[in-house]
Amino acid sequence: MTQACITIKKMTMAYGDFIIQRDLDFKINQGDIFVIMGGSGCGKSTLMMHLIGMIVPSKGDIYYGKENLWGSNASNQRLLLNKTGVLFQSGALLSSMTLGENIALPIAEHTELNKKNIQEIVDYKLSLVGLAGFSDFYPSEISGGMQKRAGLARAMALDPEILFFDEPSAGLDPISSKLLDDLILSLRDNLNATIVMVTHELASIFAIGSNSVFLDPESKTMIAEGDPKKLLKTSQDERVIKFLSRSKKK
Amino acid sequence: MSFYGNWTTGSFSSGVEELLLRLDNHPKIKKLTFSTKKLDDWDSFFMAQLILIMDFAKRKKITIDTKSLPKGIQGLLELAYSVPEREGARKQKKKTSWIELIGNSLLSAKVELKNLVTFLGDLIQSSFSLIKGTGRFRFVDLMTYIQDCGPASLPIVSLISFLVGLILAFVGALQLSLFGAQMYLADLVGLGMTREMGALMVGIIMAGRTGASYAAQIGTMNVNSEIDALKTMGFNPMEFLVMPRMLALILVMPLLCLYADFMGMLGGAAVAIGLFDISSTEYWTRTELAVQLKDVLVGLFKASIFGILIAYSGCIRGMQCGRSASAVGDAATSAVVTGIIFIVISDSLITILFNQLGI
Numbered sequence: 001m002t003q004a005c006i007t008i009k010k011m012t013m014a015y016g017d018f019i020i021q022r023d024l025d026f027k028i029n030q031g032d033i034f035v036i037m038g039g040s041g042c043g044k045s046t047l048m049m050h051l052i053g054m055i056v057p058s059k060g061d062i063y064y065g066k067e068n069l070w071g072s073n074a075s076n077q078r079l080l081l082n083k084t085g086v087l088f089q090s091g092a093l094l095s096s097m098t099l100g101e102n103i104a105l106p107i108a109e110h111t112e113l114n115k116k117n118i119q120e121i122v123d124y125k126l127s128l129v130g131l132a133g134f135s136d137f138y139p140s141e142i143s144g145g146m147q148k149r150a151g152l153a154r155a156m157a158l159d160p161e162i163l164f165f166d167e168p169s170a171g172l173d174p175i176s177s178k179l180l181d182d183l184i185l186s187l188r189d190n191l192n193a194t195i196v197m198v199t200h201e202l203a204s205i206f207a208i209g210s211n212s213v214f215l216d217p218e219s220k221t222m223i224a225e226g227d228p229k230k231l232l233k234t235s236q237d238e239r240v241i242k243f244l245s246r247s248k249k250k
Numbered sequence: 251m252s253f254y255g256n257w258t259t260g261s262f263s264s265g266v267e268e269l270l271l272r273l274d275n276h277p278k279i280k281k282l283t284f285s286t287k288k289l290d291d292w293d294s295f296f297m298a299q300l301i302l303i304m305d306f307a308k309r310k311k312i313t314i315d316t317k318s319l320p321k322g323i324q325g326l327l328e329l330a331y332s333v334p335e336r337e338g339a340r341k342q343k344k345k346t347s348w349i350e351l352i353g354n355s356l357l358s359a360k361v362e363l364k365n366l367v368t369f370l371g372d373l374i375q376s377s378f379s380l381i382k383g384t385g386r387f388r389f390v391d392l393m394t395y396i397q398d399c400g401p402a403s404l405p406i407v408s409l410i411s412f413l414v415g416l417i418l419a420f421v422g423a424l425q426l427s428l429f430g431a432q433m434y435l436a437d438l439v440g441l442g443m444t445r446e447m448g449a450l451m452v453g454i455i456m457a458g459r460t461g462a463s464y465a466a467q468i469g470t471m472n473v474n475s476e477i478d479a480l481k482t483m484g485f486n487p488m489e490f491l492v493m494p495r496m497l498a499l500i501l502v503m504p505l506l507c508l509y510a511d512f513m514g515m516l517g518g519a520a521v522a523i524g525l526f527d528i529s530s531t532e533y534w535t536r537t538e539l540a541v542q543l544k545d546v547l548v549g550l551f552k553a554s555i556f557g558i559l560i561a562y563s564g565c566i567r568g569m570q571c572g573r574s575a576s577a578v579g580d581a582a583t584s585a586v587v588t589g590i591i592f593i594v595i596s597d598s599l600i601t602i603l604f605n606q607l608g609i
């Protein structure tokens with residue numbers, strides 16, 4: 001029996017009065033590669049911001065293991081969130097620091113390593129995402145896709161148990177995005193990490209996704225969940241099939 | 251309905267609105283077909299008009315036959331209607347009465363006050379953790395900010411405080427010469443600069459220079475989700491972003507103020523020596539006699555307070571910044587405005603207080 005890593009219970013997300021999604025109810029299991037799918041603007045990034053504790057749900061709860069994310073004090077919440085690493089849709093590298101400094105920042109904060117060891121880890125993480133040698137570049141000096149990858153390296157800096165990626169492969173060429181899929185798989189297999197990602201890349205959804213949730217902007221709720229490969233075969237919902245098959249068969 | 255001629259953004263045509271108004275008076279129409287054989291050229295203008303007609307027809311329950319339209323137009327229409335408009339997504343535009351406006355601004359003033367106080371509370375909390383030694387920021391950051399607001403702002407501080415000293419001397423000299431008391435020029439400039447003008451001028455310069463740049467820096471970080479990223483890595487933005495900026499200003503402001511005092515006296519001396527035949531030794535002796543350590547310290551105290559206020563207003567505006575380029579501009583503007591208001595109010599309060607205490 002796999003363990004539930006994150007549980008979402010009856011959650012409603014809203015910006016002010018404008019409801020984005022309601023009645024979200026699903027589980028992310030330990031070791032899952034969990035895909036959040038849905039059309040542009042349906043609230044995937046918003047859902048991710050909720051999962052990482054940046055936005056308070058307007059209704060419902062989020063559990064990390066058995067602990068309610070918003071049920072206890074701030075320091076306890078911090079402990080729960082320390083297990084996570086996040087790649088934002090925009091990369092969100094600190095623009096006043098070099099890539100190396102960006103990646104070193106969480107390592108220096110949460111470990112007792114000395115400068116030299118930190119730099120070794122930084123170089124290793126950069127080479128994992130194909131950016132070896134770019135340690136001294138500033139985010140403004142590299143391309144969008146490279147910023148994305150550097151953000152990925154920073155998210156992985158502390159080998160977190162749960163990784164959140166918002167469109168990791170957006171802006172990457174097919175070969176890099178295949179490498180990215182391999183990287184994600186090996187993170188899961190070797191570090192036993194759980195991965196939650198927002199993505200539109202059908203190839204990688206089917207290649208590595210093991211569980212998913214599908215958000216629909218019109219009914220403003222989730223309309224499907226489960227293994228994307230099975231969803232494609234068994235789903236009765238036209239919207240889901242249309243999305244997963246690029247509307248080849250209608 | 252048949253179209254002919256050019257239907258492009260460049261052509262002169264009034265659109266179909268009038269036609270639709272006339273159609274409104276014929277409730278018997280149940281079906282519309284289009285003929286476009288004589289249509290020469292079309293672009294988005296034509297498409298927008300077509301969509302107007304389609305929406306009108308939908309409201310009036312008139313069936314529309316689009317089959318007769320060219321293939322390209324049919325395809326575009328299908329695209330336009332393939333994703334239905336999101337319910338509630340279109341922003342409602344409504345008129346507000348002035349009573350409502352007053353009410354709204356009162357309510358937002360209340361929210362604003364709450365934000366100011368909350369930020370202050372957070373700030374005090376982070377200062378405590380800084381004192382306890384658990385507050386964290388990068389030492390290089392502090393150094394950069396000190397460099398930024400210290401040495402880098404010397405030129406403008408020199409210019410302005412020199413000129414302010416000069417103006418003080420001019421205005422004072424004219425009055426004093428009425429009583430033949432030009433001798434006291436040095437007292438006036440010295441006391442004026444150290445107790446008041448030095449700190450005030452440095453405060454206003456730094457509010458415009460550093461306060462605005464703090465707001466813009468932090469605001470841009472907010473636009474770029476950098477602040478969210480910091481939070482997910484377990485940093486408190488208050489400690490990491492605000493504290494070093496505030497520390498830098500608290501350290502630098504008194505020094506700048508001291509420098510401004512000196513420059514102001516230099517300006518005063520220029521007027522006194524150049525125009526009113528006071529010798530330089532005379533001027534400096536009088537200054538030494540008139541200005542006491544106490545007066546200089548009062549100015550330095552004010553400058554530190556202004557430093558806190560500038561950093562406070564710059565950082566809070568940056569943190570509150572919305573997620574767009576214009577929001578960053580607004581944040582910078584309102585940081586300067588807030589900063590100057592804070593400076594002037596606190597200056598008056600401190601002056602009154604010291605006056606009462608006889609300092």
Ligand SMILES: Nc1ncnc2c1ncn2[C@@H]1O[C@H](COP(=O)(O)OP(=O)(O)OP(=O)(O)O)[C@@H](O)[C@H]1O
Nearest residue numbers: 015018020038039040041042043044045046047089
């Ligand atoms: N700060 C905000 N304030 C108000 N509404 C917002 C805000 N951010 C996003 N929204 C709204 O929330 C909805 C969902 O946005 P979100 O960024 O989560 O979409 P998404 O699914 O990630 O889209 P994409 O695939 O294009 O990244 C959008 O319709 C948008 O209008």
Ligand SMILES: [Mg+2]
Nearest residue numbers: 044045046089
């Ligand atoms: Mg998104």
